[in-house]
Amino acid sequence: xxxxxLEDRNLTLREDLEAPEAVPDEALVRVRCAGICNxxxxxxxxxxxxxxxxxxxxxxxxxxxxxxLQGRRVVGEINAVCGECATCRAGRRAHCERRKVLGIVGRxxxxxxxxxxxxxxxxxxxxxxxxxxAVFAEPLAxxxxxxxxxxxxxxxxxxxxxxxxxxxxxxRTLAPTGCELCVVGRRPEKLALLERAGILCATEDxxxxxxxxxxxxCTGNPDGFDLARRALRPRGTLVLKSTYARKLTVDAASLVxxxxxxxxxxxxxxxxALQMLAEGTIDPLPLIHGRYPLKHGVEAFERAGEPDALxxxxxxx
Numbered sequence: 001x002x003x004x005x006l007e008d009r010n011l012t013l014r015e016d017l018e019a020p021e022a023v024p025d026e027a028l029v030r031v032r033c034a035g036i037c038n039x040x041x042x043x044x045x046x047x048x049x050x051x052x053x054x055x056x057x058x059x060x061x062x063x064x065x066x067x068x069l070q071g072r073r074v075v076g077e078i079n080a081v082c083g084e085c086a087t088c089r090a091g092r093r094a095h096c097e098r099r100k101v102l103g104i105v106g107r108x109x110x111x112x113x114x115x116x117x118x119x120x121x122x123x124x125x126x127x128x129x130x131x132x133x134a135v136f137a138e139p140l141a142x143x144x145x146x147x148x149x150x151x152x153x154x155x156x157x158x159x160x161x162x163x164x165x166x167x168x169x170x171x172r173t174l175a176p177t178g179c180e181l182c183v184v185g186r187r188p189e190k191l192a193l194l195e196r197a198g199i200l201c202a203t204e205d206x207x208x209x210x211x212x213x214x215x216x217x218c219t220g221n222p223d224g225f226d227l228a229r230r231a232l233r234p235r236g237t238l239v240l241k242s243t244y245a246r247k248l249t250v251d252a253a254s255l256v257x258x259x260x261x262x263x264x265x266x267x268x269x270x271x272x273a274l275q276m277l278a279e280g281t282i283d284p285l286p287l288i289h290g291r292y293p294l295k296h297g298v299e300a301f302e303r304a305g306e307p308d309a310l311x312x313x314x315x316x317x
Contacts (some may be wrong), residue, residue, distance in 0.1 A: 001017045001019045001112060002112070004298070006043060006044065006051065007052075009046055011044060011298055012298065013295060013298055020108060020115065020116045022064055025119060025120075026116050026117060026118050026119060027062050027064060027069060027116065027118075028062070028116055029058075029060035029062055029117065030062075030063050031058050031113060031115055031316045032059050032060050032061060032315070032316055033059045033132070033317075034055045034057055034111055034314050034316070035058075035138075035139070035312070035313055035314075036055075036057075036301060037056065037139060038164065038165060038242070039104065039243050040054050040056075040103070040304075041301070041304060042220065044301070044305075047243050050103075052103075052108045053103060053109045056104060056109055056138060057137075058075065059125060059135045060074060061074070063114070072124055073124070073134070074122040074125060075122070075270065075274070076102070076121045077117075077141075078104070078121075078267065079093065079099050079100075079101055079121075079267060080099060080118050081096035082097070083096075094267050102117060111294065111314055112294075123271070125137075126274065129274075129278055133284060133285065134274075137274055139165065139169055140268075142265075142266060143166065143169040143172075144268045146241075146265055147173065147174075148269060150214070152174060152179050152214060154178035154179055156214055157212045157214070158179045158181050158216070159183075159207065159212040159216065160174070160181070160182070160183045160184070160216045161215060161216065161217050161219050161224045161228040162184070162217070162218040163183055163185025163190040163201070164190070166218045167219075168193065168194065169282070169284070175198065179214075183200070184201070184203065185203075186204075187307065190308075196286075207230075208231075213236050213237070214237045214239065215228035215238050217238065217239065217241060217242055219242060220242040220244060221242075222249065224242070229254070233258075235258070235259045235261070236261070237260070238260055238261070238262050239263045240265065287311045289303075289312060290312045292312070294314055294316050297314050300312050300314050
């Protein structure tokens with residue numbers, strides 16, 4: 001099997017891997033397309049000591065699995081859980097005490113010809129939806145998770161710190177709420193994409209300190225965190241969507257004094273994400289900045305790491 005392999009912060013192409021075997025209650029998926037996420041790039045920088053095949057945003061076809069999924073295109077939730085621990089029984093399955101996470105923790109991921117996932121993790125791709133749209137289901141679900149965790153209304157002033165892949169999706173999911181939304185970024189071409197979608201954009205020096213009710217940090221760097229924190233009014237809410245390879249220094253005293261609510265946010269609901277993509281409420285296609293065949297996957301990662309890049313896709317077929 002052809003696949004990308006991550007080990008000791010080094011990414012290589014391998015042709016000698018055996019295709020994974022699906023255990024009972026799992027499905028074998030032939031991957032058609034996978035997207036490079038900032039988490040994949042952070043893994044390269046040492047965010048988590050993962051060795052194996054990275055990748056967790058994918059579209060594929062079920063080769064072996066339940067009859068209702070056989071031969072169907074699917075996307076998949078990335079947390080493989082035990083279903084038996086106290087956390088699972090309490091309904092917090094995404095935080096299963098023994099979970100494995102596709103391409104991140106203990107399970108080979110999507111930058112390969114095949115992957116396996118529990119069948120319950122898989123969601124059918126609607127007929128007529130292209131692979132290029134469907135591959136955004138996982139990151140769009142992560143963007144929607146924010147509204148599962150906190151209520152955002154038209155009376156709220158909301159700052160999104162970051163004009164990258166996730167920031168673009170988060171802004172597009174927040175716009176329909178009618179909130180007073182602003183995205184801060186550093187790349188004019190990325191901000192222009194948001195402005196064409198009717199979303200207000202600004203540079204860091206245009207943001208008034210203490211003027212937002214909610215700030216969402218998705219830059220992945222300490223400067224972005226500092227900006228989001230400074231932008232909040234007392235008793236505001238700071239949502240963290242970034243994974244950091246480096247340590248983050250936080251002024252804890254100011255969080256206490258200003259009574260800031262800190263919310264960590266990661267995986268989200270696939271059903272609503274697929275529905276938004278199917279209805280065209282969110283059009284992710286302008287975010288695609290390149291595509292590479294799997295045999296050129298290392299080059300794809302190099303391109304994805306460049307400052308001007310948004311979503312880079314890797315095709316397995």
